[in-house]
Amino acid sequence: MTCLHSYVTDLHIHIGRTRSGAAVKITAAPSLTLENIINYAENIKGIDIIGVIDCHVKETLEEIKEYLADGEAYERKDGGVQFRRVTLFLGTEIEIYDENCHGPIHVLVFMPTIEAMELFSAWMSVRMKNPTLSSQRLYENGNNLQKKVKELNGLFIPAHIFTPFKSLFGKGVKSSLTEVFDPSMIDAVELGLSSDTSMAQIVTELESYPFLTNSDAHSLEKMGREYQFLRLDEPSFDEFRLALKGIGGREVETNFGLHPLLGKYYQSICADCQSKITKGACEACQSTKLIKGVSERILELPLHTPVRKRPPYIHQIPLEFIPKLGKKTLEKLRSHFQTDMNIIHSATEEELSKVVSPQIVRAIFSARKGELSIKTGGGGVYGKIIEKN
Structure with missing residues (x-):
């Protein structure tokens, strides 16, 4: 008899440096090595399944194979x-x-095995200028990429789909994903930090796809700022595939993500003076240049009344966003409760009160309940939690 369990899952984590010190994701922290990512997921964050999205890099694959050879994986x-x-x-x-x-x-793109990723990496290497770096431009048709992914039994998932820069609906297409991709070869979509289920589910073309919420971590601390509970028989690639299809009780059980107001691109902002802008010229500086917010961009797409029943989306405030919760206090909490997931989801008010001040206890519980006040983000600047006196 199948016994399903919930697994904390973050599927968008970058590698900053390889074991030798070579840069992979230029904008990521050098401390984001494979070894540190594994240790942080297990011992600090409490994440069960991670997606490392720089595994096409040859040195990354070689490092993983070294772990296999040493019996550490x-x-x-x-x-x-x-x-x-x-x-x-x-x-x-x-x-x-x-x-x-x-x-x-x-x-x-996710591959089930090292062999499949090696084949995919070799295929990509002649279609990009620098296969040793992260997020490189692929000189290939979108449909052909999808076909190759499916040929190797992989999964194809558009990333942070509404972000104004470098995303499917940000600037990639005018109104339909069919302008670039074959809808039948998309397995899920990643929402990104400035949207949630309530916003995305009204987009007609997204009705058939499961939603994923991932951190897009460029530092160790950013791991797990968005994640999901996957309900699986065991933490494997095949089980994940079944969960995306909703087969046998496997599913994306719950999405946890930033409140969209905290995201860097929720509202439209004047590109010149960073003032909030809606239509026409900026009232502050009269510029007509704007960074269009996700909340506005979604309303330009074909919309409908959603039919699909979606998993709950919990607005989860990362611990680093909570006012007065500095590094030393966070270390104290981690020392007492082991992982961030225990602090965020499990610790009782009484237990927390023995470790930190009443103000921080109230903030953590307000974050759990979605009751914190927020200053809206936009134009590349995160929103902020507003402290109450």
Whole structure:
């Protein structure tokens, strides 16, 4: 009899540097090494399944194979690489800008095995200028990329789909994903930090796709700022595939993400003076240049009344966003409760009160309940939690 369990899952984590110190994601922290990612997921964040999306890089693959050779990890027969209590899914983030795009589009691709990722990496290496770096532009048609992914039994997931820059609906297409992709070869979509289920589910073309919420971590602390609970029989690639299809009780059980108001691109902002702008010229400086917010961009797409029943979306405030919760206090909490997931989801008010001040206890519980006041973000600047006196 199948016994399903919930697994904390974050499928968009970058590598900053390889073991030798070579840069992979230029804008990511050097501390984002594979070893540190595994340790942080297991011992600090409490994440069960991670997607490392720079596994197309040859040195990254070689490092993973070294772990296998040393007996510190093993390939699961049903897909994924097991490191102690953490399962790694082999992924890559790719930038597409073919003749059908109106702007660059980032997509996530996941492969079930090291062999499949090696084949995919070799295929990509002659179609991009620098295969040793993250999120490189692929000089290939979007449909052809999808076909190759499916040929290798992989998963194809457009990333942070509403972000103004480098996303499917940000600038990639005018009104339909069919301008670039074959809808039948998309397995899920990643929402991004400035949208949630209530916003995305009204977009007609997204009705058939499951929603994923991932951190897009460029530092160790950003891991797990968005995540989901996957309900699976075991933490494997094949089980994840079944969950995306909703087969046998497997499912995306709950999405946890930033309140969209905290995202960097929720509202439209004047590109010149950073003032809030709606229509026409900026009232502050009369500029007509704007960085269009996700909340406005969604309303330009074909919309409908959603039919599909979606998992709950919980507006989860990361601990680093909570006022007065500095590094030393966070270390104290982690020392007492082991992982961030325990602090965020499990610790009682009484237990927290023994470790931190009443003000921080109230803030943590207000964050759990979605009761914190927020200053809205936009134009590349995160929103902020407003402290109450």
